[in-house]
Amino acid sequence: MTMPVQGVQHGIAPPTLWICEHCDTVFRRRVLACGEVARCARCDAILARHHRVGVRGMLALVLTAMIAFIQGNIWPIVTLGLNGHLISTTLWGCIVMMWNEHAQVVSVIAAMTLFFIPIFKMGLLGWVLLYARKGERAPGFRLAMVTLHRIGPWTMSEVFVLGTLVAIVKAHMYFDVVPNAGIFAYGVLMLIITAFASIDVRELWDLTEERRA
Numbered sequence: 001m002t003m004p005v006q007g008v009q010h011g012i013a014p015p016t017l018w019i020c021e022h023c024d025t026v027f028r029r030r031v032l033a034c035g036e037v038a039r040c041a042r043c044d045a046i047l048a049r050h051h052r053v054g055v056r057g058m059l060a061l062v063l064t065a066m067i068a069f070i071q072g073n074i075w076p077i078v079t080l081g082l083n084g085h086l087i088s089t090t091l092w093g094c095i096v097m098m099w100n101e102h103a104q105v106v107s108v109i110a111a112m113t114l115f116f117i118p119i120f121k122m123g124l125l126g127w128v129l130l131y132a133r134k135g136e137r138a139p140g141f142r143l144a145m146v147t148l149h150r151i152g153p154w155t156m157s158e159v160f161v162l163g164t165l166v167a168i169v170k171a172h173m174y175f176d177v178v179p180n181a182g183i184f185a186y187g188v189l190m191l192i193i194t195a196f197a198s199i200d201v202r203e204l205w206d207l208t209e210e211r212r213a
């Protein structure tokens with residue numbers, strides 16, 4: 001049974017402790033069996049899961065996500081009918097076009113959810129994982145982990161779907177829209193991101209060691 005520990009300040013859990021994100025109760029950490037899930041004794045929130053995907057698996061996922069992201073940004077995502085002309089456009093072309101058509105708020109939301117946040121998260125996670133592969137902590141590991149925790153453990157799929165839907169629906173008001181290859185690359189990216197939602201990045205605290213200077 002997982003027992004609460006008294007008198008520990010809330011913050012980033014040291015490797016020997018779990019802190020419930022919902023009620024702040026602190027637990028002594030233990031090794032989980034395959035497929036086991038540790039839950040908070042007080043509020044039943046999930047503390048940790050046994051991980052089936054190792055550091056290498058996570059790194060492979062991040063690399064696949066990056067490739068899908070690049071393809072999603074190189075290939076046209078939609079063909080637009082505008083004044084009788086057919087124009088194939090990339091994500092950025094769409095964003096710029098929406099901006100010019102006075103849909104600035106939507107274009108900023110699309111740029112954030114479909115471009116900047118994913119690239120920031122993939123970069124941060126990739127950086128941490130590159131070192132974690134060797135069992136080391138990357139320079140800035142602590143800050144990177146806190147940031148990753150703050151912006152959510154890669155559960156961006158809802159934001160992604162929402163951003164895409166808003167963008168497409170909004171674009172429909174201005175253009176005839178036909179989806180292209182790039183949008184399918186984004187579909188793949190969404191699947192990978194959904195897979196990431198089931199991975200607990202906090203495990204990296206256990207899998208890595210502080211480098212001795």
Ligand SMILES: [Zn+2]
Nearest residue numbers: 020023040043
């Ligand atoms: Zn709790």
